[in-house]
Amino acid sequence: MSRILIIEDEAAIRRVLIKIISEENDTYNVEEASDGLEGIEKIKNNEYDLVFCDIKMPKMDGVEVLEKAKKIKPEIPIVMISGHGDIETAVNTMRLGAFDYISKPPDLNRLLNTVRNALEKKTLVLENKRLKKKVSKNYEMIGESAAISHIKDIIEKVAATDARVLITGPNGTGKELVAHWLHEKSDRHKAALIEVNCAAIPSELIESELFGHVKGSFTGANKDRAGKFEAANHGTIFLDEIGDMSLSAQAKVLRALQENKIARVGSDKDIKVNVRVIAATNKNLQEEITQGRFREDLYHRLAVILIKVPALNDRRDDIPLLVNFFASKICEEQGIPEKIFSEEAISLLQDYNWTGNIRELRNVVERLLILGEKTVSANDVKLFASK
Template identity: 75%
Template sequence: MSKILLIEDEAAIRRVLSRIIADENSSYYVEEAEDGIKGLEKVKEKDFDLILCDIKMPKMDGVEVLQSIKAMKPEVPVIMISGHGDLDTAVQTMRLGAYDYISKPPDLNRLLTTVRNALDQKQLIVENKQLKKKVSKKYEMIGESEPILQIINMIDKVAPTDARVLITGPNGTGKELVAHRLHNLSQRSNAPMIEVNCAAIPSELIESELFGHVKGSFTGANKDRSGKFEAAHGGTIFLDEIGDMSLSAQAKVLRALQENKISRVGSDKDIKVNVRVLAATNKDLRKEIEEGRFREDLYHRLAVILIHVPSLNDRRDDIPVLIKHFARLIAKEQGVALKTFSDDAIARLQGYNWTGNIRELRNVIERLLILGGHEIDESDVTLFASK
């Protein structure tokens, strides 16, 4: 049910508008307040999905009420109701964050359409927050070992800045989790984070993928296309496995970092971009530089901050908490019963050589949950997780 608050000092208008809105949809519940002060009291006490507020009222006018609502609950849409002489003020309220304004006497179709649209927008905001929370949970960093606590501490210091970060570490250690935490805690968190797996894109297509192309620039380029840097404008671009990027693409990335502009393949027109660049690799870039496969100048541009993610073998103390985390996550995803792990099972898993790191551990936990007994013991680990 959508809860709507109507703040209006004229009783006749209040009753009519309340009835019209409630009759429009059985899921609309309308509460009334005869002035701004009582309206604000209701806003403090309850959560509303939408507020309609008159501008000219005794005790406190609508502009003051709007400002107070936005200070308390900025996500709630507010529709202002204005008399013909209040239009300039109504426009002012839009600048102060009002969703829209309706003139008196109201056009009923416009009123109801505006109410529906405002409630739809509120629902989208709620869903977006829930999705962000879900995504944030997906990329949560789990661990209590000293190496992980040091990484989390560094991320928390670096994230609010625009400093470029190079994340290193073996495959499967969770370098992408570091990148997501950096973005989620940054000033750019409301803008997109665009991920590019440089190893998964053929070398002949990587430049088009990153910078876009113009129609006819190569076979198959049937129309103009923007690239990942443009898509990340205002946000973050995460260049995963950057050690596999071609030298020609490296040169263009270097220019983007130096000049904050790119050009599409086949075009000489510059496009300004404002992105924060995060990069990750499982390779030793110093060795790649010595062997001529990676540009040293690009390395120094990327490695303003270096974060190394250790292998699972170097943080075995985190294995028990990771087991519990993955067990809860996988049980929910797969719709299977959540099972406990005996101490000997956990000890056995701690003793393995985890060449595949966190990714391998997650796969093993999933296998044990599906195939193991009610409680996972050492025999289950021997049978289903043998290496």
């Protein structure tokens, strides 16, 4: 059922439009408003698939209705209704976001074509939004435990914003997964997600890696080189293991967050960047601050939103889902005939002490698929899953 709103002060025109549209398709639910103020109230409080709006009306004219409606529900197609003297204004409303305009008295075929095209556009817009929300299968977040459900809820609320996020938790719990979800469900998903493992880069090179350098700025700098912040412009940068970053690099990251600009090593020229920052660490940054190894001002810049990823031992109820997910994925990737895990095997895996968290579980599942029988049994787990 498609809901259509007609905002028109002339009752005769409203009746004509309602009759034509309603008779065209009995799935069209047509409502009416006699002036702009009433129309805006209806748009605020209801979900419409299409709005027709007259240009010249008392209380609030159609141009103002269009501007307000686009702020309230930007995805709704709005078709302007124009009298003979309003054509120029109607054309101008297209620049303000109107879908189309029709003249009075309405031509039957043009009106119905406009209705069909506008409703089709609305469907495409909603489908596009749905696809944007989908996350790559490579980064699915598997689990239904309270802790994982809480993380998913936070991501749904935060992803569409540019709020900085600090992800904490032990190694192997899936902090990178959370970062990918945040990026792929954001409006920046078409731009790059640049990952930087701060623990894997020598301290003397981290600034060059993040901010780039100019030729001759240090030994081995044979040419100008852009850094990760520039590569992530208009996208997201994921600073993994940020607790291992040097204090001097922390100071530069702080400046980038405060001023949205960076300078390459060896240059005093500022480069503007528009980057969303997501950081992760397995360290207790409050303790690092106390020990003088992490800047408190940087912590507060990064930790606008905190997401704590639990250890696998704290979400054992998710292990059956994770085992089945990894088994299906690994069999497909490696061309292994599909295998299943017996209930007893999964029960044993749930009792296991997962010090390596999800990363360890995946490795054990892969080992069992390769070495175990067609149905992986409790005996297979005892033989091959031990450390």
